Amino acid sequence: xxxxxxxxxxxxxxxxxxxxxxxxxxxxxxxxxxxxxxxxxxxxxxxxxxxxxxxxxxxxxxxxxxxxxxxxxxxxxxxxxxxxxxxxxxxxxxxxx
Numbered sequence: 001x002x003x004x005x006x007x008x009x010x011x012x013x014x015x016x017x018x019x020x021x022x023x024x025x026x027x028x029x030x031x032x033x034x035x036x037x038x039x040x041x042x043x044x045x046x047x048x049x050x051x052x053x054x055x056x057x058x059x060x061x062x063x064x065x066x067x068x069x070x071x072x073x074x075x076x077x078x079x080x081x082x083x084x085x086x087x088x089x090x091x092x093x094x095x096x097x
Contacts, residue, residue, distance in 0.1 A: 029059040029066075037072055040079060048076055 013024065032055030039048035052072060056063045063069055071094065078087050 025059040026062050029055040029063055031055075032058060033066075033069060033072060036076075040072070040075060043079075045076060045080055048072075052076070 012019075013021075032051050036048045036051035036055065039045075039051055052069070055069070075091065075094075078090055082090065
């Protein structure tokens with residue numbers, strides 16, 4: 001999936017370099033967050049943390065303004081420290097809000 005995203009981004013950069021230059025980093029940050037979420041769902045916490053950190057590196061200023069990054073980071077911490085039933089209960093509550 002990541003390779004597909006890279007191909008799409010490269011094609012877009014070839015066709016409209018100025019437009020992609022201004023928003024490409026934000027798109028990359030968003031995709032890294034998505035890949036991090038998938039790793040969290042698969043129980044691969046080190047990979048999820050690494051991917052979220054890569055998202056931070058893509059667009060640092062924008063990263064801290066995105067609520068979803070905080071929710072994902074909180075989910076990673078919760079998955080690491082809470083017993084499994086508590087984690088799933090918390091996740092259900094967060095999804096409903």
